Amino acid sequence: MRITQKSWTDPGLLLATVPLAAIMAFFFLVPLVMTALLSFQGTQYYRLIWTWSSDTWVDVFTHWHYWSIIIRTLTMALICVMLCILISLPVAYAMVHRVRTLENHITILIVFAFLTDAVLKTFGWVLFLDRTGVMNGALDVLGFGAKSTDILFTPTATMLGMVYNLLPYTIFCIYLSMKRIDRDLMLAAYDAGASRLRTFWEVTLPLARPGIFAGGILVFVLALGVFLEPKVMGGGTSPMAAELIRQTFETRVNWPLGAALTLVVITIGTATLAVAGAVAARAMRARPEAAEGTE
Amino acid sequence: MTSHRLEGVIASAILYGSVAAVLIFFYVPIFTLILFSFSESRFLSFPIEGFSIKWYFALFASREFWPALGNSAILAGASTTIATILGTAGAIAWMRWRFRFQRSFQVISFAPLLFPQLLLGVAMLLWFSVLGGWFDFSPALWTAIIGHVVYITPFALIIIAVQVHGFDDTLEDAARDAGATNGQVFREITLPLIWPGVMSAAIFAFLLSWGNFYVTYSLAGTARTLPTFVFSGIAVGSSPVYPALATVTFVPALLLLGLADWFRRRAAKRQLGGWKDA
Numbered sequence: 001m002r003i004t005q006k007s008w009t010d011p012g013l014l015l016a017t018v019p020l021a022a023i024m025a026f027f028f029l030v031p032l033v034m035t036a037l038l039s040f041q042g043t044q045y046y047r048l049i050w051t052w053s054s055d056t057w058v059d060v061f062t063h064w065h066y067w068s069i070i071i072r073t074l075t076m077a078l079i080c081v082m083l084c085i086l087i088s089l090p091v092a093y094a095m096v097h098r099v100r101t102l103e104n105h106i107t108i109l110i111v112f113a114f115l116t117d118a119v120l121k122t123f124g125w126v127l128f129l130d131r132t133g134v135m136n137g138a139l140d141v142l143g144f145g146a147k148s149t150d151i152l153f154t155p156t157a158t159m160l161g162m163v164y165n166l167l168p169y170t171i172f173c174i175y176l177s178m179k180r181i182d183r184d185l186m187l188a189a190y191d192a193g194a195s196r197l198r199t200f201w202e203v204t205l206p207l208a209r210p211g212i213f214a215g216g217i218l219v220f221v222l223a224l225g226v227f228l229e230p231k232v233m234g235g236g237t238s239p240m241a242a243e244l245i246r247q248t249f250e251t252r253v254n255w256p257l258g259a260a261l262t263l264v265v266i267t268i269g270t271a272t273l274a275v276a277g278a279v280a281a282r283a284m285r286a287r288p289e290a291a292e293g294t295e
Numbered sequence: 296m297t298s299h300r301l302e303g304v305i306a307s308a309i310l311y312g313s314v315a316a317v318l319i320f321f322y323v324p325i326f327t328l329i330l331f332s333f334s335e336s337r338f339l340s341f342p343i344e345g346f347s348i349k350w351y352f353a354l355f356a357s358r359e360f361w362p363a364l365g366n367s368a369i370l371a372g373a374s375t376t377i378a379t380i381l382g383t384a385g386a387i388a389w390m391r392w393r394f395r396f397q398r399s400f401q402v403i404s405f406a407p408l409l410f411p412q413l414l415l416g417v418a419m420l421l422w423f424s425v426l427g428g429w430f431d432f433s434p435a436l437w438t439a440i441i442g443h444v445v446y447i448t449p450f451a452l453i454i455i456a457v458q459v460h461g462f463d464d465t466l467e468d469a470a471r472d473a474g475a476t477n478g479q480v481f482r483e484i485t486l487p488l489i490w491p492g493v494m495s496a497a498i499f500a501f502l503l504s505w506g507n508f509y510v511t512y513s514l515a516g517t518a519r520t521l522p523t524f525v526f527s528g529i530a531v532g533s534s535p536v537y538p539a540l541a542t543v544t545f546v547p548a549l550l551l552l553g554l555a556d557w558f559r560r561r562a563a564k565r566q567l568g569g570w571k572d573a
Binding site: 002003004005006007008010012013015016017019020021023024025027028029030031032034035038087090091093094095097098099104106108109110111112113115116117118119120121122123124125126127128130132133134136137138141164167171195196197218221222224225226227228232242245246249255258259262265266269273 | 299302303306307309310311313314317318320321322323324325327328330331339340341342381382384385387388390391392393394395396400403404406407409410411412413414415417418419420421422425441442444445448464477499502503505506508509521522523525526529533537538540541544545548549552553556
């Protein structure tokens with residue numbers, strides 16, 4: 001494919017880019033700026049009043065309660081990233097090297113599960129994990145005794161739901177980067193007498209690093225905003241940042257505070273992305289062959 | 296040599312086992328829902344007592360189901376159409392052209408994908424409330440359409456960009472040599488060539504929008520779609536109506552995905568230069 005240099009005033013180019021850029025600017029960037037501005041306003045009798053003050057921010061930084069929820073969210077997000085990567089590595093490797101004939105079918109099955117309504121899937125998990133649900137019923141039949149597990153409405157259930165909903169992102173990122181690795185490199189390692197594990201460790205893993213990295217970052221950022229899992233599967237007993245923000249808007253009707261908390265979470269997410277981008281750019285400069293695969 | 300073979304056996308066991316385990320994991324809630332939709336009892340406990348399809352009738356008789364279905368269809372239809380058009384234009388600009396401000400264009404058209412949906416919804420809700428104060432409107436289905444467009448366009452853009460990436464421009468050159476105008480080239484050559492990618496992007500976008508909860512929840516005002524209908528329903532109390540609803544929506548979704556895959560295969564064929572037999 002040939003790449004054409006275009007003047008930025010070219011009519012075709014403007015037609016192709018301006019509508020999209022305008023929508024994103026007006027309905028994505030402006031709302032973010034608006035959120036930042038709102039965090040400096042005040043409320044009185046559940047109504048927003050325009051006063052420029054930093055009271056809300058003082059409130060945010062002096063209440064340990066908010067930060068304990070944010071720290072819990074960060075911890076959950078990090079654990080979720082680790083679990084997603086650990087689970088995705090063998091799956092992605094197997095999809096590239098073992099089940100090649102079924103690769104398409106497996107992809108479709110995962111995409112279908114991914115695209116199914118998250119509310120319904122979460123509800124399905126509730127029915128499965130419930131004390132009188134499918135899992136306990138099945139365990140009872142197998143002779144483990146009635147109602148032997150009780151993980152619904154615990155942080156474990158929340159984590160299960162998060163991994164469930166975010167796992168496709170890491171699987172596909174790692175799968176795509178592993179697919180680009182030249183098989184000859186692995187065969188060369190085998191010829192040189194390396195074991196499978198060693199080949200995986202010293203050839204596949206380093207070359208798949210961009211995918212692992214991208215998937216992990218994506219999961220981390222998206223995990224910061226999960227709401228359904230802690231609410232429906234976690235039973236609301238250990239709320240995470242998104243639920244705190246929703247409550248601030250809906251129950252407390254304190255928009256400036258909600259805006260400030262939103263901003264805190266967005267800042268953490270954006271900072272992570274920025275650091276990750278810088279690290280990735282550096283790695284690419286240091287080892288261009290690893291970043292571009294081995295084509 | 297035996298240790299090598301043993302290692303191979305263990306490796307295969309782990310690899311095949313992990314794929315099987317992950318697929319089972321993905322389908323646990325889905326099959327649980329299908330199972331409970333055929334329950335006789337109104338209590339969702341296992342083992343199921345008796346088989347019945349009465350909850351499907353209860354669902355179809357529900358007064359809230361049909362408006363929610365209609366809203367979901369309008370929302371997904373409108374946002375998919377807009378997102379696919381914007382995504383196609385964006386993908387061409389991303390992949391085939393180099394221009395000033397391209398980096399900013401790429402960042403701004405991709406950023407919503409890297410954004411937690413609920414926060415995206417909340418930020419947009421704040422903005423719509425401010426706008427609503429100025430122009431006197433309140434959030435409704437059309438604000439949710441805008442929200443969905445912002446959220447799903449980056450997905451559509453990526454899928455189409457992959458198709459544009461393998462594009463062969465000799466046909467375009469030939470058409471231009473034969474005197475076709477830019478518009479004609481786009482309509483007669485470019486669009487048909489990237490059409491499979493566009494269609495699979497549209498299906499993907501449709502399903503993303505159809506199943507979306509977070510953005511709709513924030514932006515749709517009092518309008519209910521299927522996901523928010525289920526969410527508010529299970530908050531009050533569970534009923535086998537929701538598993539029945541789930542089962543009903545699985546079938547068309549699976550058919551659509553099969554169609555998307557067919558388009559994708561056709562796309563792969565075209566990229567391999569199989570234009571003659573296509």
